[in-house]
Amino acid sequence: MINKRFRLAARPVGLPKRSDWTYEELPVAEPKDGELLIRSLYISLDPAMRGWMNAGKSYVPPVEIGDVMRAGAVGEVIASRHPDFKAGDYVSGMLGMQTHAISNGRNLFKLDAQAAPLPKYLSVLGMTGMTAYFGFLDVGLPKPGDTVLVSAATGAVGSIVGQIAKIKGCRPVGIAGGRAKCEYAVSDLGFAGCIDYKRGPIFPGIAQHCPEGIDVYFDNVGGEILDAVLTRIRLHARIVICGAISQYNNTTPIQGPKNYMSLLVNRARMEGFVVFDFAARYAEAIHQMSQWMKEGLLVSKEDIVDGIETFPETLLKLYAGENFGKLMLRVAH
Amino acid sequence: MINKRFRLAARPVGLPKRSDWTYEELPVAEPKDGELLIRSLYISLDPAMRGWMNAGKSYVPPVEIGDVMRAGAVGEVIASRHPDFKAGDYVSGMLGMQTHAISNGRNLFKLDAQAAPLPKYLSVLGMTGMTAYFGFLDVGLPKPGDTVLVSAATGAVGSIVGQIAKIKGCRPVGIAGGRAKCEYAVSDLGFAGCIDYKRGPIFPGIAQHCPEGIDVYFDNVGGEILDAVLTRIRLHARIVICGAISQYNNTTPIQGPKNYMSLLVNRARMEGFVVFDFAARYAEAIHQMSQWMKEGLLVSKEDIVDGIETFPETLLKLYAGENFGKLMLRVAH
Numbered sequence: 001m002i003n004k005r006f007r008l009a010a011r012p013v014g015l016p017k018r019s020d021w022t023y024e025e026l027p028v029a030e031p032k033d034g035e036l037l038i039r040s041l042y043i044s045l046d047p048a049m050r051g052w053m054n055a056g057k058s059y060v061p062p063v064e065i066g067d068v069m070r071a072g073a074v075g076e077v078i079a080s081r082h083p084d085f086k087a088g089d090y091v092s093g094m095l096g097m098q099t100h101a102i103s104n105g106r107n108l109f110k111l112d113a114q115a116a117p118l119p120k121y122l123s124v125l126g127m128t129g130m131t132a133y134f135g136f137l138d139v140g141l142p143k144p145g146d147t148v149l150v151s152a153a154t155g156a157v158g159s160i161v162g163q164i165a166k167i168k169g170c171r172p173v174g175i176a177g178g179r180a181k182c183e184y185a186v187s188d189l190g191f192a193g194c195i196d197y198k199r200g201p202i203f204p205g206i207a208q209h210c211p212e213g214i215d216v217y218f219d220n221v222g223g224e225i226l227d228a229v230l231t232r233i234r235l236h237a238r239i240v241i242c243g244a245i246s247q248y249n250n251t252t253p254i255q256g257p258k259n260y261m262s263l264l265v266n267r268a269r270m271e272g273f274v275v276f277d278f279a280a281r282y283a284e285a286i287h288q289m290s291q292w293m294k295e296g297l298l299v300s301k302e303d304i305v306d307g308i309e310t311f312p313e314t315l316l317k318l319y320a321g322e323n324f325g326k327l328m329l330r331v332a333h
Numbered sequence: 334m335i336n337k338r339f340r341l342a343a344r345p346v347g348l349p350k351r352s353d354w355t356y357e358e359l360p361v362a363e364p365k366d367g368e369l370l371i372r373s374l375y376i377s378l379d380p381a382m383r384g385w386m387n388a389g390k391s392y393v394p395p396v397e398i399g400d401v402m403r404a405g406a407v408g409e410v411i412a413s414r415h416p417d418f419k420a421g422d423y424v425s426g427m428l429g430m431q432t433h434a435i436s437n438g439r440n441l442f443k444l445d446a447q448a449a450p451l452p453k454y455l456s457v458l459g460m461t462g463m464t465a466y467f468g469f470l471d472v473g474l475p476k477p478g479d480t481v482l483v484s485a486a487t488g489a490v491g492s493i494v495g496q497i498a499k500i501k502g503c504r505p506v507g508i509a510g511g512r513a514k515c516e517y518a519v520s521d522l523g524f525a526g527c528i529d530y531k532r533g534p535i536f537p538g539i540a541q542h543c544p545e546g547i548d549v550y551f552d553n554v555g556g557e558i559l560d561a562v563l564t565r566i567r568l569h570a571r572i573v574i575c576g577a578i579s580q581y582n583n584t585t586p587i588q589g590p591k592n593y594m595s596l597l598v599n600r601a602r603m604e605g606f607v608v609f610d611f612a613a614r615y616a617e618a619i620h621q622m623s624q625w626m627k628e629g630l631l632v633s634k635e636d637i638v639d640g641i642e643t644f645p646e647t648l649l650k651l652y653a654g655e656n657f658g659k660l661m662l663r664v665a666h
Contacts, residue, residue, distance in 0.1 A: 059598045241597045256560070256589025264574045264605030265392045272597030
């Protein structure tokens with residue numbers, strides 16, 4: 001049995017390129033006592049990966065040069081010498097960018113493969129969904145009737161935020177790149193409107209779709225769009241800083257929000273969060289979101305690409321805005 | 334009787350200059366029925382004045398070209414045809430940059446001239462004090478033991494924030510310009526330390542004085558200092574956006590905080606406020622701060638300049654950091 005994996009070879013400058021990785025194929029190790037062997041089936045690709053490749057303090061330690069790239073995955077236990085897991089179990093965890101992983105069982109979650117298709121455990125029922133749920137509800141503090149603006153609105157997180165906003169009686173408005181995504185946001189995700197940032201400056205779209213201003217802005221992108229939004233927030237608005245994908249591959253300093261004094265004028269707040277802080281409540285979110293899925297109130301779209309070998313190029317889809325739904329690799333059937 | 338006043342003649346570009354004002358001397362008007370005439374004694378000079386001179390939406394309407402400049406003042410009623418006021422009463426209100434004002438009594442507060450010297454009603458017992466009290470306590474949400482960093486630490490607002498922080502069991506650290514201000518911050522205001530931003534980059538000073546990071550940053554200045562602070566905030570830090578005096582006279586766009594993603598890494602918050610929102614609770618703050626003054630826990634310093642004629646040049650002291658304490662004009666004795 002062969003393990004295929006990617007290790008970090010160099011800290012990228014700008015967009016990661018293939019030479020920033022070392023691809024290896026090597027024999028799969030045997031689990032020792034207390035360990036188990038997992039064959040990964042789907043591996044999550046996330047915008048945050050770019051940050052993990054940088055040196056220096058962040059909310060998680062950086063991936064060191066030579067380490068297998070950090071990645072969330074779902075897989076099947078194929079051998080176990082751990083009392084809590086047996087061959088045939090489905091699990092999710094940070095298994096890394098590799099086809100096979102040895103685990104000691106820590107931070108590994110058993111999945112019910114009957115309850116939902118496995119890819120959902122990397123999207124709406126995984127970290128992505130948790131990020132949307134807690135970031136929007138606990139940091140955004142939405143109230144019924146609020147206008148909720150979401151960037152990357154058809155992305156993995158944004159699409160869920162928009163749907164939860166609607167469920168909670170808010171009026172979600174999206175920002176997405178291209179006509180197809182904008183149409184999908186309105187027709188399938190229930191956004192009241194969607195602004196196509198690829199068509200030009202977004203100011204007119206914000207004015208049109210958020211005529212009374214913005215109560216909650218769930219920001220996945222940063223940059224120019226955050227600055228534009230700041231000019232249209234309402235009194236006591238909450239800006240949830242979930243990410244800043246427009247800035248992750250900068251080779252120059254990050255663009256700070258030059259309109260941040262709008263926070264003062266509007267007595268508003270900009271707040272960041274990290275989903276791991278809500279780990280004790282993941283079960284609550286999974287239960288609630290499963291319920292909404294059963295009721296037909298919550299859908300999710302996965303963008304599944306075959307083959308771990310494609311990782312370096314597939315990852316770039318995220319930063320080019322080319323994914324449509326939660327991006328992941330299928331590495332086994 | 335002659336009223337001396339300044340009207341806005343032009344919207345300034347960069348620092349306001351004398352030609353941006355029209356200075357006039359004209360006969361004082363008579364109060365009509367329901368009105369009163371006030372002779373101003375002290376007029377407040379505030380950093381926010383620069384923003385009021387700009388066109389466009391803010392938390393208050395702009396001062397229009399031709400209007401008497403907006404300014405807070407304390408004065409003495411010298412004639413009254415208003416049932417609630419009589420000659421000899423001392424009052425405070427937005428009386429404008431003029432020596433005499435006609436008022437209909439709205440938003441006018443009677444002062445107890447025995448309880449505190451009149452200049453205190455423009456500093457610790459006025460809008461300045463209210464700004465410090467509510468901004469720090471209600472937006473900064475300090476907890477005992479917190480490290481509280483305050484920029485413009487010897488300024489009108491910052492000096493009060495530092496002292497309240499100490500009263501509340503926090504550890505206040507200041508940022509101020511020059512050795513004399515830094516010494517005053519520590520010896521008279523009780524800051525645990527003070528960083529002199531005029532001596533060079535403030536990173537080493539922050540590292541030295543806030544070795545465990547910053548829980549609350551009360552920001553009056555924005556710009557480079559805000560960016561430096563963002564690199565040293567602690568988990569769940571609160572950044573209170575009170576002002577951004579370093580940016581008010583920019584002729585280029587405001588410098589946004591390029592390290593704002595530290596809010597995400599540290600699950601932190603940046604929040605603005607406007608003191609007027611707390612008007613219903615001013616009495617509470619005045620009572621509390623008067624009490625602290627009596628107990629010797631709270632002092633304030635006023636920087637009093639004689640003569641309304643000096644207004645255009647005296648105002649610039651604020652933006653050059655040349656004031657030492659709450660800046661105001663004395664326009665009568």
